[in-house]
Amino acid sequence: MESSHILATTHKAPNYVAIFVWLIGITAVEVAVGYIPHSIVPREVLYPVLLAMAGTKAVLVALYYMHLRYDSKWFLMMMLVSLPLGVLFVLAMVLGFARLAP
Amino acid sequence: MTEMTHESIHEEIHMPGPSFWPLVLAFGMLVFAAGMISKDMRLIIAPVGAAILAVGVAGWLTGNIRERMHGPTLAGDSKLAIWMFLGSEVLFFTGLIATFLLIRARAPADVAHALNIPLTALNTFVLLTSSLTAVMAHDSAVKGNRSRLILFLALTAVLGAAFVSVQGYEYTRLYAEGLQWTNIPYGTAFFTLTGFHGTHVIVGVIWCLGVLGGAARGVFGKGHYGGVENFGLYWHFVDIVWILLFTLIYLMQ
Numbered sequence: 001m002e003s004s005h006i007l008a009t010t011h012k013a014p015n016y017v018a019i020f021v022w023l024i025g026i027t028a029v030e031v032a033v034g035y036i037p038h039s040i041v042p043r044e045v046l047y048p049v050l051l052a053m054a055g056t057k058a059v060l061v062a063l064y065y066m067h068l069r070y071d072s073k074w075f076l077m078m079m080l081v082s083l084p085l086g087v088l089f090v091l092a093m094v095l096g097f098a099r100l101a102p
Numbered sequence: 103m104t105e106m107t108h109e110s111i112h113e114e115i116h117m118p119g120p121s122f123w124p125l126v127l128a129f130g131m132l133v134f135a136a137g138m139i140s141k142d143m144r145l146i147i148a149p150v151g152a153a154i155l156a157v158g159v160a161g162w163l164t165g166n167i168r169e170r171m172h173g174p175t176l177a178g179d180s181k182l183a184i185w186m187f188l189g190s191e192v193l194f195f196t197g198l199i200a201t202f203l204l205i206r207a208r209a210p211a212d213v214a215h216a217l218n219i220p221l222t223a224l225n226t227f228v229l230l231t232s233s234l235t236a237v238m239a240h241d242s243a244v245k246g247n248r249s250r251l252i253l254f255l256a257l258t259a260v261l262g263a264a265f266v267s268v269q270g271y272e273y274t275r276l277y278a279e280g281l282q283w284t285n286i287p288y289g290t291a292f293f294t295l296t297g298f299h300g301t302h303v304i305v306g307v308i309w310c311l312g313v314l315g316g317a318a319r320g321v322f323g324k325g326h327y328g329g330v331e332n333f334g335l336y337w338h339f340v341d342i343v344w345i346l347l348f349t350l351i352y353l354m355q
Contacts, residue, residue: 013241016241017234019234020230020231023230024230027223027226027227027230030353031219031223034219034352034353035219043354046354050354051354053349054346054348054349054350058342058346061341061342061345064237065234065236065237065338066334066335066338066339074182074185075182078182079185079188079189079192082189082192083192085193086193089193089196089197089200090196093201094200097204
């Protein structure tokens with residue numbers, strides 16, 4: 001029963017439609033920002049803004065549609081544990097590609 | 103805010119019985135991977151591996167569904183397993199995305215000119231909508247509303263199929279414009295990354311249809327919606343991956 005106690009959660013359902021409206025709204029802004037010419041706003045400014053918006057959408061889906069905000073923190077741990085491994089993975093790949101540089 | 107409470111999971115831990123199907127599945131993956139890296143025998147070995155893989159998945163799923171139909175529910179434990187699986191998927195897509203970005207950094211500046219942003223923005227809308235229908239299906243299952251559950255699962259499957267169809271159309275257009283899987287490294291990285299995501303969507307649609315069949319037979323109800331929840335977690339994860347891919351591939355050219 002231990003596992004069941006760890007994973008047991010009780011919560012109110014969020015307003016899924018409101019989250020959806022936010023997701024669509026952010027996507028619309030994102031597409032508009034994507035069309036801004038780099039000659040007007042440099043990519044050093046545009047790209048972080050685009051990444052922040054994509055990250056916000058991803059977090060909204062994870063927190064409310066996947067119920068990470070309400071569920072057991074063990075589930076969140078499953079995702080977070082893989083992140084440092086992913087960073088190490090990417091670093092190894094970058095170093096590998098750097099060695100291949102002409 | 104809708105006033106309702108999601109039920110807790112209060113089931114006994116139930117370990118599934120021993121099965122040799124995971125070994126068949128793993129062997130199929132090995133043969134498939136060996137086929138894909140083979141120079142001369144790819145068209146023979148890879149399909150054989152894919153067939154073994156499909157048999158392994160089918161056998162494992164069949165046994166699992168039979169056990170679920172006749173044995174105790176194992177919603178809490180299978181949910182933890184799904185999260186562990188999604189954790190491994192994070193690494194899988196991290197590798198693919200990193201490869202894509204590194205290859206694109208070396209590609210010519212106009213290499214992505216053929217990418218169709220309005221079309222993929224529409225497809226993003228389709229997938230986001232499917233995430234809404236998937237979570238509404240979960241909500242319906244929690245409330246024990248079977249007709250709404252069936253409706254939202256059907257909508258999710260249709261929207262997922264629509265996403266894959268639009269992606270297929272996009273691929274034909276890109277091929278016609280010269281961006282192909284094997285002609286330049288960018289093409290290889292692009293089609294591998296988006297293709298694996300599309301494959302995940304296809305798997306999700308098949309999974310959704312399986313859950314839909316279960317819902318039609320009355321398998322799910324109040325306190326017994328683990329199958330719907332697990333499918334939803336996978337589907338939302340695939341949605342999150344696309345949210346990132348859309349920005350990284352199409353908007354940050």
